[in-house]
Amino acid sequence: MPSLTIPQPPHYVPAPRTKEVLDYADLAIIDLSKAATPEGRAALASELKTALLTHGFFYAINHGYTQAQTDRMFDIADIPISHVPEDEKRAYAGDSKVTGRFEGYKPRQYWHVDAGVRDQQEHYNVNRDINKVPHPQALRPFLPEVDAFIRHNHFNILQPILRLIALSLELPEDTLVNFHDFDVPGGTYARFMKYFPRSEEDEVRTKNVWMKGHKDIGSVTLLWSQPVAALQIQTKEGWRWIRHIDNALIVNAGDTLEFLSGGFYKGTIHRVVQPPQDQRGHTRLGIIYFAYADDHLKLIPLADSPVLQKVGIQRHCEDSEAPTAEQWRIARVSAYGASQLKKSKEEGIEEEVLSGITVKHYN
Template identity: 75%
Template sequence: MPSLTIPQTPRYVPAPPTKENLQYADLAVIDLSKAATAEGRAELAVELRDALITHGFFYIINHGYTQAQTEGMFDIADIPMSQVPEDEKRAYAGDSLKTGIFQGYKPRQYWHIDAGVRDQQEHYNCNRHVHSLLHPQALRPFLPDIDAFVRHNHHNIIHEICRLMALSLELPEDTFVKLHDFDAPGGSYLRFMKYFPRSEEDEVQTKNVWMKGHTDIGSITLLWSQPVAALQIQTKQGWRWVKHIDNALLVNVGDSMEFLTGGFYKGTIHRVVQPPIDQRGYTRLSMIYFSFLNDDVKLVPITGSPVLERVGVERRCEDDVAPTMKDWRVARISAYGAGGLQKGKEPGIEEEVLNGIVVKHYN
């Protein structure tokens, strides 16, 4: 566990929860403490399967961090945005459009959103091997805390979800754990992200959409819940808001898990929109752990699952031309926000073709 002994650093004060009457998605809540026993894991595997099939998103509680520890991590998450001078940020800037890797800063207005409008979100992306690269001066005292947080996300939460997912497909518990080896070449990383309010003109041009509907690139995404309402997921009833729960995690699966399960667990479509009126003056600070399969994993349906044998699988491409996780990661990251989307065949959908596979963006 992290020490969370924070030097003289301002506390990050989040926005108060919205009082607006929003249409929220009815998401399952999974108590991860039950995974301590075989019986509990068997029970949770059924809950996880039902949650992923129904909405593709679910909450996790009792994940091993207290409310105070989580608040301390949000204090740390704000440091790269609020405590680092602009010239130093430029020295640690990444260039994901060229490299296909999220590392260091993504500055505001780096991505094209729609109608000529560029984004107003700033990231600091941190390799899961926290000490392998240099970090801004203000963040260095907190690297032990960040390292502990990353390892907790990966080993105690991602791996636990992997076990539940394997059980849900009647596979050996370690099937997906082996494909998420912390020390194998791979792209899993931690992101600290801050959305800033936009101009009214930008809101009109983009129809209040801050990030178009999309699926994540990797396998499993952990979003630490924060109070600014802006995240929406696509449901059978249309777009629905995601409600904040104190000290909870939001979990969804991405493209690579859809490839592996032959479409049984689909990448979850979600977007970010302008917050409700009582939260529009606030920034939105997020902590996200994006997990990816090991780089060399070929994205083809996994074999040996009685569940997948019963229901059948859907392939997004033929097995012999399927990309590896690294191929897919680099292709999608280097294309995102570059503005190369084309109008799709379905209303409100834009498309791009990567590695011969159609990727859809929902607006």
């Protein structure tokens, strides 16, 4: 008879909120509870359209998880990082530079950041099919909850957002949902991630940048808000901080949505920097759901959209030469933190060419 006892993970205590005065981005807040009716979705689609065109980032609230459920997921997220021996971690390490897929551990110092400095972030990545690869012993009792969490992200958060995006492009509601089938091959995954403090020497050499400005690879990224200030987005006024909101999601557009929307919605440029003074010395634990389109999908604009027909379509390449979602994922993932970037003619930008398409990194 199965046990009725719910396993209790060690409790993760996050850093206190910063008290420093920071230049925060003014992001829209999308209330997903209003997406239950056609009228509500129509109104939210308009709000989301404005948010994506303004910043490409927005908050999502009323997503179906209570604060207690979210807190427990952060406790679970810390298990593979803080409660698995180093030798066991090596047995479950992925190698994204080779596979072009994030699975298992990404150890610290796997990526080059800048000026010879390597990263201080550790990931544990779980494919949306949690049975695709085995998991460390300490995490196994919690896999049913991880599976439920992944499914909640996909069906109760991602899909409503994809429907709103489709409506904003005046397309049938399920257009983008059909490109993100939970049961077909794809790179979608949940990431449990922890940033560790760096040496002062590394901060100086990288100008306090922990992760250069970039666009995400997939279509939509769901980041569960946490209190350590470090995430910034590029706005017309310059880099702006992202404010923590309890039990909210921070949602942003990625490359794939830019391809599919013909440049109407841009992948959002964002970076991670050293936290403010009163949060330095603390670790920064994050939970992210990275949504990728189905591997076989060819990344060409949704030319049937009346909106795109009115505003015009911007292509990165000819449709005949466009990569599939799988080809783009492999190119971006395998190159990240490994390739030699070249200085652009644009100030503060470095470039690389992947699948014949120029990818920019912002610093």
